[in-house]
Amino acid sequence: MLKMFIESLKNLVSEPETIKYPFEPSPEPKGYRGTIHYNEELCIFCDKCENICPPGAIKFVVVDYETGKKEYNYNPYLCIYCGACVRECPKADEGCLVQVETRTPPLGRSVPKGKELGYFINRIDNPKEVESKWREIEELNIKTKEEYKAYKKAKRAQKAAAKAKGEE
Amino acid sequence: MGKIVVPFGSQHVALPEPISFLFDTENEIITKVEAHIGYVHRGIEKAAITRFEYNQLPYLTARVCGLCSITHAGAVVHGIEKLMDIEVNKRIDYLRMLVVELDRIHSHMLANGHVAEVVGYENLFMQTFRAREDVMDVLERITGNRVQYDYQTIGGVARDIDLETAEFAKKKLKKLKENVLKVMEFHDSDYTFGLKTKGVGVISKEMAAKYNTAGPIARASGLETDVRAEFDYLPFEEVGYKMQTRKEGDVWARNMVRFDEVLNSIEMCENILDNLPQGEHQVKVKGRPKGETVVRVEAPRGECFYYLKASGKKVMDRVRIRVPTYANIPILKELFLGAKYSDAQAIVLSFDPCMSCTAR
Numbered sequence A: 001m002l003k004m005f006i007e008s009l010k011n012l013v014s015e016p017e018t019i020k021y022p023f024e025p026s027p028e029p030k031g032y033r034g035t036i037h038y039n040e041e042l043c044i045f046c047d048k049c050e051n052i053c054p055p056g057a058i059k060f061v062v063v064d065y066e067t068g069k070k071e072y073n074y075n076p077y078l079c080i081y082c083g084a085c086v087r088e089c090p091k092a093d094e095g096c097l098v099q100v101e102t103r104t105p106p107l108g109r110s111v112p113k114g115k116e117l118g119y120f121i122n123r124i125d126n127p128k129e130v131e132s133k134w135r136e137i138e139e140l141n142i143k144t145k146e147e148y149k150a151y152k153k154a155k156r157a158q159k160a161a162a163k164a165k166g167e168e
Numbered sequence B: 001m002g003k004i005v006v007p008f009g010s011q012h013v014a015l016p017e018p019i020s021f022l023f024d025t026e027n028e029i030i031t032k033v034e035a036h037i038g039y040v041h042r043g044i045e046k047a048a049i050t051r052f053e054y055n056q057l058p059y060l061t062a063r064v065c066g067l068c069s070i071t072h073a074g075a076v077v078h079g080i081e082k083l084m085d086i087e088v089n090k091r092i093d094y095l096r097m098l099v100v101e102l103d104r105i106h107s108h109m110l111a112n113g114h115v116a117e118v119v120g121y122e123n124l125f126m127q128t129f130r131a132r133e134d135v136m137d138v139l140e141r142i143t144g145n146r147v148q149y150d151y152q153t154i155g156g157v158a159r160d161i162d163l164e165t166a167e168f169a170k171k172k173l174k175k176l177k178e179n180v181l182k183v184m185e186f187h188d189s190d191y192t193f194g195l196k197t198k199g200v201g202v203i204s205k206e207m208a209a210k211y212n213t214a215g216p217i218a219r220a221s222g223l224e225t226d227v228r229a230e231f232d233y234l235p236f237e238e239v240g241y242k243m244q245t246r247k248e249g250d251v252w253a254r255n256m257v258r259f260d261e262v263l264n265s266i267e268m269c270e271n272i273l274d275n276l277p278q279g280e281h282q283v284k285v286k287g288r289p290k291g292e293t294v295v296r297v298e299a300p301r302g303e304c305f306y307y308l309k310a311s312g313k314k315v316m317d318r319v320r321i322r323v324p325t326y327a328n329i330p331i332l333k334e335l336f337l338g339a340k341y342s343d344a345q346a347i348v349l350s351f352d353p354c355m356s357c358t359a360r
Helices: A002-013 A048-052 A084-088 A127-167 B044-050 B054-064 B069-084 B090-118 B122-143 B163-189 B191-197 B205-210 B251-274 B324-336 B341-350 B355-359
Strands: A036-038 A058-064 A069-074 A097-099 B004-008 B020-026 B029-036 B290-299 B302-311 B318-322
Touching (some): A002 B163, A036 A069, A048 A084, B004 B341, B044 B318, B054 B318, B090 B122, B090 B163, B090 B341, B163 B251, B324 B355
Antiparallel strands (some): A036 A097, B004 B020
């Protein structure tokens, strides 16, 4: 008991173990798993990151069936920051998908912006809309993929028919 | 005096997680117990065979529990690797062992701190948690996150450990060892702490064997059971693993067994960091899991059991999880009978119950 009393008295003069967080910044430690940054120019649209993502926070939406152009949508408020997408990305070494060491700011009155966060979050201004708009993206993701598949199939059939006609 | 029913939980200041007990008491002596678990059921077993593919499972099962997330992820990774015939190299084994042992250290420190808190020794609780902070820092540095580690992946670990991190870990572990020895001394010899813990909730060796208890609870009664020695999943013997047992079987002994294990784990971690083999931290993975297998791993609370079944598809056929807390609840109920109500908190917390594991 006495020993603990002395130990407790020592605490009065020793350095504090905690930081005064709201008044002082709480820096991320080295190697922290933070936000996922994306570079569209390097992307080969293999969809590997979308397939591995455990919570489904990365969704590609096909915007143009002619060229097959896809848009990368990333929801940083659904992401669990596990880094599986970065490990899966074949172009990660070149910097297509990178996990940076800074946190995503909590969802308050404003939404974080930036080209590296993908299309989804840049198109939203009201933080209350994040959830409902993400549901739309999820539906679009399924719908456009199916339609694109059907479009490609139809085009292939068309080509085959044209080829058959030419041979005649 | 008549019978008085005292509810304990599901919300109670002494309980870190929701479990509910209904005690029938007569003159403060407990005569009948009713336990209710399952307040935090999330349907993870069902999600594992419907929504998630086999390569997403480690991330899902890591979220079964916050304290032993490394254990659950490790168990499912080990099982899937067995089903896919993946051989990992020595370095991966050692890195996995390192995080598993660090996980055990912080879980045990938390459990011991909670016991100190519920017996009314707030000061000791704070000292224990202060010492625990070092191991949290090491884990955060190695894996990149404080609670959800996501370190083990199929065919390796998420990231390699560099020289700087290893030095940082060694420095912190040295400091941790000093602090643990200091806190252990208080737990060991403090008079007021002893009053509330020594001779309370005694489990004899025969009782422990009869009820098939697991983990530190069994080892505190002198029953030699540890999956690390029984089931070959990681080479623990190579890095200096020794089984820790005590004979007393009371709340105090359960705390001391945990401290003994913490010291053993620190020694193992230091050995691992000193003798880390060379190699890649990821091996190539091909194919899909097929067949069925059983995995036993030693979670901080005891034996954690996984049954996995797959048939070459992306989604598994069955994932069954049995966690140590569930195995320890029958004896917990038995212990309450005849005990004083004022000792109930110490008995429950000395079992280190993890309800989010149990309810899944």
